[in-house]
Amino acid sequence: MRTLAILLAAWCLAAPLGAQDALSAAQALYADARYEDALKAFDALKAAGGQPPRTALAVEHGRALCLLALDRGADAEQAIEAMLRLDPSFKPKEDDTSPKIRAVFRDVRRRALAGVLQEVYERAKLAYGRKAYEEAVAGFGQVLALLDDPDLVLDAGPKADMRLVAKAFEDLAKAASAPPPVTPPSGTPPPVGAGGAEAAAPPGGAAAAGTRGGAAADPLYDGASKDVTAPVPERTDVRIPDSLKRSLPTGDVVVELIVSATGTVESVTVRQSPDAVFGALVARAVMDWRYRPASRAGKPVRYRLMTKVVVSR
Numbered sequence: 001m002r003t004l005a006i007l008l009a010a011w012c013l014a015a016p017l018g019a020q021d022a023l024s025a026a027q028a029l030y031a032d033a034r035y036e037d038a039l040k041a042f043d044a045l046k047a048a049g050g051q052p053p054r055t056a057l058a059v060e061h062g063r064a065l066c067l068l069a070l071d072r073g074a075d076a077e078q079a080i081e082a083m084l085r086l087d088p089s090f091k092p093k094e095d096d097t098s099p100k101i102r103a104v105f106r107d108v109r110r111r112a113l114a115g116v117l118q119e120v121y122e123r124a125k126l127a128y129g130r131k132a133y134e135e136a137v138a139g140f141g142q143v144l145a146l147l148d149d150p151d152l153v154l155d156a157g158p159k160a161d162m163r164l165v166a167k168a169f170e171d172l173a174k175a176a177s178a179p180p181p182v183t184p185p186s187g188t189p190p191p192v193g194a195g196g197a198e199a200a201a202p203p204g205g206a207a208a209a210g211t212r213g214g215a216a217a218d219p220l221y222d223g224a225s226k227d228v229t230a231p232v233p234e235r236t237d238v239r240i241p242d243s244l245k246r247s248l249p250t251g252d253v254v255v256e257l258i259v260s261a262t263g264t265v266e267s268v269t270v271r272q273s274p275d276a277v278f279g280a281l282v283a284r285a286v287m288d289w290r291y292r293p294a295s296r297a298g299k300p301v302r303y304r305l306m307t308k309v310v311v312s313r
Contacts, residue, residue, distance in 0.1 A: 134179035168280035231291035
């Protein structure tokens with residue numbers, strides 16, 4: 001039996017059969033209740049490294065099952081935590097796992113999921129900072145899913161705050177990863193600015209905050225457009241939890257927004273903010289603002305404007 005385990009370890013390290021074959025061999029040892037040998041094979045696979053996430057997850061799963069079978073509960077819990085870092089949503093299947101093993105997994109998830117959630121959130125923020133927006137969208141989507149996980153043990157206040165921040169960042173990342181708008185063909189009615197030229201974007205580090213469906217092909221006007229009445233604000237409140245205002249650098253935020261012909265906000269771009277997270281929260285709040293729409297010749301039109309958002313301390 002020991003010789004077989006050594007051979008399996010050598011296979012895993014030299015990989016002549018490939019990781020998948022070595023994994024299958026280790027799983028077969030576990031199925032034969034040869035738990036010590038199976039664990040050595042799984043450990044060798046883990047030490048070899050280089051596996052795709054799905055294979056690495058299967059390796060940690062096998063290690064956890066072997067460790068539980070060998071009554072090494074503390075080590076098994078570490079393996080389960082490693083699984084959660086690879087796939088926080090993992091839960092053992094009911095049809096091929098005993099109630100005792102499922103209970104151990106559930107207990108570990110309840111204890112460790114809050115920490116794993118924080119790690120996922122930090123990775124998503126780093127991805128956003130690198131401008132890896134598709135990765136950031138996936139990461140913040142995973143954060144939002146974990147916040148709904150019944151095994152998550154987290155007070156309602158911090159949970160609501162993280163949901164607010166994650167959703168704001170998800171909106172930002174989606175807007176930033178969207179393809180640029182198509183330039184209208186010649187002959188399109190004059191849009192923004194005097195003489196029909198689109199007004200240049202203000203300087204500074206702009207960050208798109210969000211968009212919602214609208215008639216983007218319709219003409220877009222602004223303060224330089226002639227014979228256009230600007231939109232009138234009807235609801236422009238900004239609600240940010242006190243806990244977030246205490247923990248984030250706060251201050252005035254300058255945003256550029258497009259008000260649709262129906263008075264809703266089509267998109268928001270943060271032009272100036274004391275902090276990226278705070279700016280994202282303000283921008284998300286601005287998406288809910290309502291206006292009496294701009295008008296031209298008595299007809300409602302789309303309008304772009306710049307405004308400073310002052311958040312009370």
